Amino acid sequence: MELLKKLTEIRGAASDEGAIAAFIIDYVKSNSGSWKTQPQIISGPGFQDCVILVFGTPRTAVYAHIDTIGFSVGYDKELIKVGGPRLIDGIQLVGSDSQGEIETELMVIENEDGSKDLQYVFDREIDRGTLLTFKPDFRETDTYIQSPYMDNRLGVWNALKVAETLEAGAIVFSTYEEHGGNSVGFCAKYLLDHYQVRQALISDITWVTPGVPHGKGVAISMRDSLLPRRSYLNRIIDLATSSGIAFQLEVESAGGSDGGVLQKSDLPIDWCFIGAPEDHVHTPDELVYKYDIMCMVELYRFLLKNL
Known part of the structure; x- marks a missing residue:
């Protein structure tokens, strides 16, 4: 395998x-x-x-x-779904942008109206449009x-x-x-x-x-x-x-x-x-x-x- x-x-x-x-x-x-x-x-x-x-x-x-499947980086730490990934708080994500390799995680914010906001948790801003995928495991x-x-x-x-x-x-x-x-x-x-x-x-x-x-x-x-x-x-x-x-x-x-x-x-x-x-x-x-x-x-x- x-x-x-x-x-x-x-x-x-x-x-x-x-x-x-x-x-x-x-x-x-x-x-x-x-x-x-x-x-x-x-x-x-x-x-x-x-x-x-x-x-x-x-x-x-x-x-x-x-x-x-995966995620696109939007504005202000926003993540946008690529395909239909399950939204589980804390999922580890990887990618790369103009500043180098990225290892971050998904943060799922539950809103009062039942909607969900998706953000990444990282120590710097990730370039807009960067694609993030699940960390290999x-x-x-x-x-x-x-x-x-x-x-x-x-x-x-x-x-x-x-x-x-x-x-x-x-x-x-x-x-x-x-x-x-x-x-x-x-x-x-x-x-x-x-x-x-x-x-x-x-x-x-x-x-x-x-x-x-x-x-x-x-x-x-x-x-x-x-x-x-x-x-x-x-x-x-x-x-x-x-x-x-x-x-x-x-x-x-x-x-x-x-x-x-x-x-x-x-x-x-x-x-x-x-x-x-x-x-x-x-x-x-x-x-x-x-x-x-x-x-x-x-x-x-x-x-x-x-x-």
Whole structure:
């Protein structure tokens, strides 16, 4: 899990994904020599901070967003949410500005009207617009991993593990998912125009709920706030059943992912969210069971061979 630990330590709040994109490109160049198939790396001008890997003749693309939640520094010590972090007083935050490295903490001020003001606690004023993210704190036991940003550095890790044995497929490392979505549309259009890829799997992390507990396998989402096309979903469920890999079926009324961007686009692309469930969502203590992580990798490998 050393790779996952490294991924969780790289700062990359939505809109600031350059460092994590560069890490992924360097990792692929350094390690893909031992992979089953050598991918084409597509990035640079026209792709913002996204990275696309193409293996052989792809039929299906895996989407894993590389951005995280966090905070922007406003005026007079004000903090403004990037995405939807949980507001817990005393959370440790890190970043850097023109004056150097920053290690501060979140102060949540409860107002009489029920609203909350967010401020940082630091011995100097931090430059306006500075992005702050959760301080790295990677914890591992025999059973689980607990860390900030398992959502979605675990989805990125899953995609990189799947890449090791992938013969035909594409992997899209996308941006901005936590704060409105941005890049999935043009990446999907590129893969559709150049390779006729019309199928997608969303490598992201879902929630532990009464219907989706820890330790029962990876979750296949039948719906969140949006609905994947049922015939495609049924194919995935049938394949997962035949694989013998442990999985759970998720049915939720809220939430979204890169799949939602695909559904709202004008592109004829089927999608399905498949990810391990985590507890303590959008906090520095996101917790995922190792068994569910391994099931996630195995199911992705199986589906990419058979979809």
